[in-house]
Amino acid sequence: MKKRILVFLSLAHLLWPSFAEDPIQIRMLGEKSNVTLFIICIHVILGLSLLGFFMKKGCQSNLHRALFLLIVLVSFFFIMAVMIPYSQHYSWLAILLFLGFLAVFKLMTQFEKPKD
Amino acid sequence: MRDDGHKKVYFVNRWVDAGFIGLFSIVAFLLLRQFSSGARTAEVYQSALLLSWFINWPHFSATNYRLYQSRENINQYPITALLVPPIILLAVWGSFALPLQIAPYFIKTYMIWSPFHFCGQSVGITLLYARRGGLRIPTWARLGLASFIFGTFVVPTLKVEANIQGSSYFGISYPGLGVPGWTAGIATGVMWVGAAVFLIYLARLLFEEKVRPPLILILPCVTQYIWFVAGSNWASFREFVPAFHGLQYLFIAWMMQLKERLDHAQASPSSKFVYGESLKWFILNMVGGGILFYGLPRIIASTGADLMFCMGVIHAAIQIHHFFVDGVIWKLKSKSVSSPLMVSLKELVGPIKQLA
Numbered sequence: 283m284k285k286r287i288l289v290f291l292s293l294a295h296l297l298w299p300s301f302a303e304d305p306i307q308i309r310m311l312g313e314k315s316n317v318t319l320f321i322i323c324i325h326v327i328l329g330l331s332l333l334g335f336f337m338k339k340g341c342q343s344n345l346h347r348a349l350f351l352l353i354v355l356v357s358f359f360f361i362m363a364v365m366i367p368y369s370q371h372y373s374w375l376a377i378l379l380f381l382g383f384l385a386v387f388k389l390m391t392q393f394e395k396p397k398d
Numbered sequence: 399m400r401d402d403g404h405k406k407v408y409f410v411n412r413w414v415d416a417g418f419i420g421l422f423s424i425v426a427f428l429l430l431r432q433f434s435s436g437a438r439t440a441e442v443y444q445s446a447l448l449l450s451w452f453i454n455w456p457h458f459s460a461t462n463y464r465l466y467q468s469r470e471n472i473n474q475y476p477i478t479a480l481l482v483p484p485i486i487l488l489a490v491w492g493s494f495a496l497p498l499q500i501a502p503y504f505i506k507t508y509m510i511w512s513p514f515h516f517c518g519q520s521v522g523i524t525l526l527y528a529r530r531g532g533l534r535i536p537t538w539a540r541l542g543l544a545s546f547i548f549g550t551f552v553v554p555t556l557k558v559e560a561n562i563q564g565s566s567y568f569g570i571s572y573p574g575l576g577v578p579g580w581t582a583g584i585a586t587g588v589m590w591v592g593a594a595v596f597l598i599y600l601a602r603l604l605f606e607e608k609v610r611p612p613l614i615l616i617l618p619c620v621t622q623y624i625w626f627v628a629g630s631n632w633a634s635f636r637e638f639v640p641a642f643h644g645l646q647y648l649f650i651a652w653m654m655q656l657k658e659r660l661d662h663a664q665a666s667p668s669s670k671f672v673y674g675e676s677l678k679w680f681i682l683n684m685v686g687g688g689i690l691f692y693g694l695p696r697i698i699a700s701t702g703a704d705l706m707f708c709m710g711v712i713h714a715a716i717q718i719h720h721f722f723v724d725g726v727i728w729k730l731k732s733k734s735v736s737s738p739l740m741v742s743l744k745e746l747v748g749p750i751k752q753l754a
Contacts, residue, residue: 395726
């Protein structure tokens with residue numbers, strides 16, 4: 283799972299620059315530089331939260347892992363909201379977003395664990 | 399030895415369990431195919447709404463009741479109980495503040511998460527019955543089971559997401575992703591491979607290990623297929639699917655509630671206890687569900703907001719909260735969860751009634 287999510291993130295990062303050129307996104311968020319900055323920031327937050335979550339169990343408490351997952355979900359929400367207008371033009375992006383939904387929901391099944 | 403295990407497979411008995419887990423929905427599907435045009439008529443909509451009061455809304459309330467009924471439970475899941483609600487409230491506030499920028503994506507998240515959640519429940523119920531039957535499903539067969547069950551959601555969802563026009567929920571339009579049409583074909587293949595893998599596991603049990611797996615193990619799979627694939631083009635049936643999902647949930651949650659209350663109160667098993675506790679639990683959840691789904695949107699709408707918009711956003715918010723809570727309180731790997739779920743009605747009613 284960790285590997286799959288990291289591949290998804292790397293792919294998204296590699297393909298980033300082409301989005302910033304697209305006029306639709308510029309219309310949505312204003313200046314081109316703002317768009318790029320927003321997208322990069324959100325991805326950095328998402329990536330760091332995922333790394334935090336996947337750190338060994340011994341290093342992080344249940345509480346921290348749940349918090350990381352919450353940040354992942356919120357970050358993904360913003361990525362999805364910004365990217366859906368694009369996904370309608372780039373089918374590969376639509377597939378990535380759909381897989382992103384599945385990955386995030388699957389991660390959410392590991393949200394807080396009860397203390398037995 | 400085998401008899402004992404067999405008796406414990408079911409919470410009540412094979413027909414009652416099967417009815418709640420999926421048989422009622424399959425019968426409803428067959429009846430609607432036979433006697434209805436398939437259109438979402440006013441009668442269909444009103445019947446589904448009526449069922450919401452008794453099944454669907456109480457099932458959401460039952461989750462909240464289970465989490466918030468004691469300080470002990472809240473302490474066990476502090477993030478889910480205390481931090482998730484304000485975050486969802488923020489999303490609700492965002493949806494009202496930016497109805498065109500936030501609300502459509504909030505609804506979209508809910509629309510994809512909802513069937514995913516249904517699938518999670520179906521997989522969980524299959525594993526639960528396997529455990530009750532003394533079976534430990536190996537990882538490869540579990541993967542096959544999950545591929546089939548989640549496939550029943552992925553296939554129709556991909557077909558819907560191919561349309562960039564999207565859809566609407568209580569009048570709130572949300573966009574489609576625009577996935578290519580061929581993806582649904584691949585997902586269909588994966589779904590059937592998953593079914594084959596799970597059937598191979600059952601066949602190996604039967605022919606190699608000479609163990610007869612309980613039929614209820616395949617019922618959640620069949621039910622899922624009817625809900626999302628066979629019934630997907632039958633609007634009159636689709637309207638009832640959330641109620642059938644709620645019925646599955648209420649059945650299992652009811653047993654759990656009775657067992658936990660019995661242990662907590664250190665009461666003696668009796669039919670009086672079962673009737674009293676069941677009635678109290680059901681009425682409480684019906685009232686709770688009514689407040690959440692009927693009352694809350696109207697209270698917010700009384701401030702001047704559009705009622706339909708309020709209903710869409712609030713219903714989505716309550717359900718997203720439910721997905722969070724459900725994901726944490728039903729972990730079968732946890733002893734505190736799996737242990738009470740091994741109970742049967744006979745044990746709750748008590749030995750005297752059992753003999754009678």
